[in-house]
Amino acid sequence: SIGPPNGPLSRILDELHARFGPTTDGQVASYIPELASADPTLFGLALTTMDGFGYASGAAATEFTIQSVSKPFVYALALADRGMDEVLSRVGVEPTGDAFNAITLEPDTGRPLNPMVNAGALLVSSLVDGATAADRFERIRGWLSAFAGRELRVDEKVFRSEQLTGDRNRAIAYLMRNAGALSGDVDEICSVYFRQCAVMVTCEDLATMAATLANGGVNPLTRRRVLSDELVGRVLTVMTTCGMYDHAGEWMLRVGVPAKSGVAGGICAVLPGQLGIGTFSPALDATGHSVRGVLACNELSTRFGLHLLRTA
Numbered sequence: 556s557i558g559p560p561n562g563p564l565s566r567i568l569d570e571l572h573a574r575f576g577p578t579t580d581g582q583v584a585s586y587i588p589e590l591a592s593a594d595p596t597l598f599g600l601a602l603t604t605m606d607g608f609g610y611a612s613g614a615a616a617t618e619f620t621i622q623s624v625s626k627p628f629v630y631a632l633a634l635a636d637r638g639m640d641e642v643l644s645r646v647g648v649e650p651t652g653d654a655f656n657a658i659t660l661e662p663d664t665g666r667p668l669n670p671m672v673n674a675g676a677l678l679v680s681s682l683v684d685g686a687t688a689a690d691r692f693e694r695i696r697g698w699l700s701a702f703a704g705r706e707l708r709v710d711e712k713v714f715r716s717e718q719l720t721g722d723r724n725r726a727i728a729y730l731m732r733n734a735g736a737l738s739g740d741v742d743e744i745c746s747v748y749f750r751q752c753a754v755m756v757t758c759e760d761l762a763t764m765a766a767t768l769a770n771g772g773v774n775p776l777t778r779r780r781v782l783s784d785e786l787v788g789r790v791l792t793v794m795t796t797c798g799m800y801d802h803a804g805e806w807m808l809r810v811g812v813p814a815k816s817g818v819a820g821g822i823c824a825v826l827p828g829q830l831g832i833g834t835f836s837p838a839l840d841a842t843g844h845s846v847r848g849v850l851a852c853n854e855l856s857t858r859f860g861l862h863l864l865r866t867a
């Protein structure tokens with residue numbers, strides 16, 4: 556049980572911050588040039604509970620780009636727009652055991668393996684309803700904002716930086732289109748996806764976004780329903796099996812809750828019915844996850860017995 560603000564939970568976040576802050580492991584992402592200038596020592600931790608209490612420590616007000624943490628939320632939007640059967644026919648739900656940017660597609664069909672890797676996320680983003688690419692993006696931005704409970708904006712520098720250098724994602728999109736899996740203009744689809752990745756959040760926003768999923772789709776701060784219960788279950792399922800890419804198995808073994816990470820250093824983790832966790836620290840491990848974020852989630856899970864499959 557979690558307790559009121561300034562109670563033991565705040566002290567524990569401060570303690571985790573002090574304990575893992577000094578770590579020098581990991582490197583900031585540099586394949587998107589604009590991300591290379593991030594300060595690797597930044598570290599923020601936040602929790603949002605079902606009754607709308609927020610707890611934070613460290614760089615909790617620092618904005619960074621959401622990157623791949625957007626993927627489960629935009630998957631939810633595509634499910635809401637198109638229904639599960641149509642989305643499943645276009646994007647699988649099998650874990651890859653591969654890196655987030657792997658050029659791995661189903662043989663023959665070109666269908667991406669799951670919505671958490673780049674291939675699947677590009678396809679999912681193309682399935683969002685909207686008359687134009689700008690409309691699709693505006694719906695995505697509004698949707699992410701509803702989860703966060705405030706208007707989120709785009710970091711145009713990070714967007715442009717990825718737009719100028721994102722040839723690997725463009726290549727994946729062309730392969731999917733060549734196989735007949737993706738339809739539409741590749742440059743437009745990539746631009747919407749890059750903009751989606753460049754939406755700015757804080758770790759407090761990620762905690763609230765996670766808490767909205769934990770709370771069955773109702774944002775615990777605004778009290779607005781963002782997503783149906785049924786779709787929350789589907790999104791959490793895919794986060795559980797695929798959210799942490801080639802670290803998904805070990806993450807479930809150690810931490811045991813659905814989560815998603817991004818290359819700017821964000822992690823959001825969901826404890827259904829209880830709380831949302833958001834962490835931010837830009838230094839990444841070899842699988843592209845925030846070093847301090849993984850350490851902090853591990854410790855929180857151990858300390859509070861958060862593993863969903865524990866029996867005692």
Ligand code: GLN
Nearest residue numbers: 622623655673752817818
């Ligand atoms: N925009 C990034 C990319 O497509 C997102 C990757 C990530 O956060 N893992 O490469």
